[in-house]
Amino acid sequence: MTVVGQLNPSPRLLLGPGPSDAHPRVLSAMSTPLLGHLDPQFITIMNETQELLRQAYLTKNPLTFPVSATGMAGMEACLVNLIEPGDKVVVCYAGYFSSRMIDVAGRTGAEVTVLERPWGTVFDLQQIRETLQRVRPKVLGIVHAETSTGTLQPMEELGNLCHEFDCLLLVDAVTSLGCTELKVDEWGIDAIYSCSQKGLSCPPGLSPVSFSDRATQVIKARKSKVQSWYLDLTSVMQYWGGERTYHHTAPITMVYAIREGLRLVLEEGLEARWKRHWNNHKALKAGLTAMGLPYTAQEGHQLPQLNAVRIPEGVDDLTVRKQMLAQFGIEIGGGLGDFKGKVWRIGMMGHNSWPKNVLLVLSALEHCLRTAGVLVAPGCGVAAAEAVYAQLA
Numbered sequence: 290m291t292v293v294g295q296l297n298p299s300p301r302l303l304l305g306p307g308p309s310d311a312h313p314r315v316l317s318a319m320s321t322p323l324l325g326h327l328d329p330q331f332i333t334i335m336n337e338t339q340e341l342l343r344q345a346y347l348t349k350n351p352l353t354f355p356v357s358a359t360g361m362a363g364m365e366a367c368l369v370n371l372i373e374p375g376d377k378v379v380v381c382y383a384g385y386f387s388s389r390m391i392d393v394a395g396r397t398g399a400e401v402t403v404l405e406r407p408w409g410t411v412f413d414l415q416q417i418r419e420t421l422q423r424v425r426p427k428v429l430g431i432v433h434a435e436t437s438t439g440t441l442q443p444m445e446e447l448g449n450l451c452h453e454f455d456c457l458l459l460v461d462a463v464t465s466l467g468c469t470e471l472k473v474d475e476w477g478i479d480a481i482y483s484c485s486q487k488g489l490s491c492p493p494g495l496s497p498v499s500f501s502d503r504a505t506q507v508i509k510a511r512k513s514k515v516q517s518w519y520l521d522l523t524s525v526m527q528y529w530g531g532e533r534t535y536h537h538t539a540p541i542t543m544v545y546a547i548r549e550g551l552r553l554v555l556e557e558g559l560e561a562r563w564k565r566h567w568n569n570h571k572a573l574k575a576g577l578t579a580m581g582l583p584y585t586a587q588e589g590h591q592l593p594q595l596n597a598v599r600i601p602e603g604v605d606d607l608t609v610r611k612q613m614l615a616q617f618g619i620e621i622g623g624g625l626g627d628f629k630g631k632v633w634r635i636g637m638m639g640h641n642s643w644p645k646n647v648l649l650v651l652s653a654l655e656h657c658l659r660t661a662g663v664l665v666a667p668g669c670g671v672a673a674a675e676a677v678y679a680q681l682a
C-alpha cells in the first residue's frame with residue numbers, strides 16, 4: 290500500500306489565464322462550518338449572494354445566480370436553455386473560447402452560423418448588422434474578454450443592435466467580471482455567464498449567470514425539454530428563486546467563497562477595481578514591450594487582465610514556463626489552439642493585479658529570457674513599468 294502524505298503544495302503565484310490566487314478572506318470564509326442546503330440561514334446567504342451578483346453585474350435581472358460548476362457549465366447552461374433544436378444561432382468567432390461556443394451550440398441542435406474574424410481582432414457593428422439581417426438568428430453569442438488572444442470586445446451598442454432584429458445577446462464574461470467594465474442592463478445583454486476563479490479571486494467551481502426578462506420568457510416558453518437535466522433552468526430556477534425546492538445540493542462552501550469574493554469587489558468599488566486593472570496593465574505592457582514581447586491583440590483592444598504576447602523567435606515556450614515555475618513559483622499560461630507554443634498569457638486578475646506582481650513577473654521573465662539566450666537589457670522591463678507608475682502617481 291502506498292502511503293499518501295499530507296497535502297503540501299509549493300507556494301505559487303498564479304499569473305496565468307486562471308485560476309488566479311484566491312483572496313485570503315475567501316479562503317477563510319471557506320473554512321466556515323456547513324449549513325444544510327435548505328436551512329433558512331443558507332437561503333438567506335443564497336439571497337445575499339444573488340443580490341451581490343446583481344450589483345457586480347450591474348443588473349436588476351431576478352434570474353441571477355451561480356451555476357454549480359465552472360465557467361463552461363455557464364456557457365452550456367445559457368445555450369441549452371435558450372436554444373431548441375432547429376433554432377438559428379450566430380457565433381462571433383475570433384479565438385479559442387468562441388470556438389467552444391460554436392461546438393456547444395451545435396450540440397443543442399442549433400443551426401449555427403459563424404461570423405469569423407482573425408484571432409486577436411474585434412468585431413464591428415456593421416459586420417454584425419449584416420449578419421443579423423441575413424441570418425435572423427434567435428441568439429447571437431460573443432466573447433467579451435477572449436482569454437486565448439487577450440482581446441477586449443467593445444460591447445456598448447451590441448444589445449440595441451441585436452434587439453432591433455429580435456435576437457438575444459449572449460455574452461461570455463468568464464474573464465471580464467471583476468476586472469473590466471461590464472454593464473449587463475445598460476449594454477442590453479440577455480444572457481451572460483462568468484466564473485469564480487478569475488476576476489473574483491475565488492477557487493474554481495461556480496459560474497455566475499444572469500438572464501434578462503426577455504431571455505427568461507424564452508426559457509419559460511420552451512416547447513421541448515432542455516437536453517441537460519442538471520442545467521435545466523426551468524427546474525434550477527425553483528431552487529435559486531421561487532419555491533426553494535430541492536434540485537441538487539448547492540456547493541455550500543463555494544457559495545460562502547463567492548459571497549466573500551463579491552463583497553470584496555463591491556467594497557473596493559467597481560470603478561476603482563476596473564481602474565486598478567487598467568493601471569497595472571499599462572505598466573505591465575510598457576515592461577513587456579520594452580523587453581521585446583509584442584501583444585497578440587489588436588492595438589486599442591487589449592485586455593488589461595490577460596496579457597497575451599508573442600514568444601520571441603527561437604525561444605522554447607515550455608522551457609521558459611517551467612523555469613518561471615521552478616525558480617520563481619510563478620505560473621504563466623501558454624497558448625491555446627492556433628497560438629500553442631507561440632504565445633504566453635500573463636494574467637493580472639482580481640486580487641493579483643497589483644504593482645508588486647507586475648514588477649515581479651517582469652524581472653522573473655527577464656531572467657528566464659536571458660537564460661534562453663535572448664539579449665534583454667538588464668532591468669529594462671521594470672524600468673519601463675516604473676516610469677508608467679510614476680506618471681500615474
Ligand SMILES: *Cc1c(COP(=O)(O)O)cnc(C)c1O
Nearest residue numbers: 359360361386434436463464484
Ligand atoms: C476560462 C474561460 C472559460 C472556461 O471556464 P472554465 O471555468 O475553465 O470552465 C470560458 N470562456 C472564457 C473566455 C474563459 O477565459
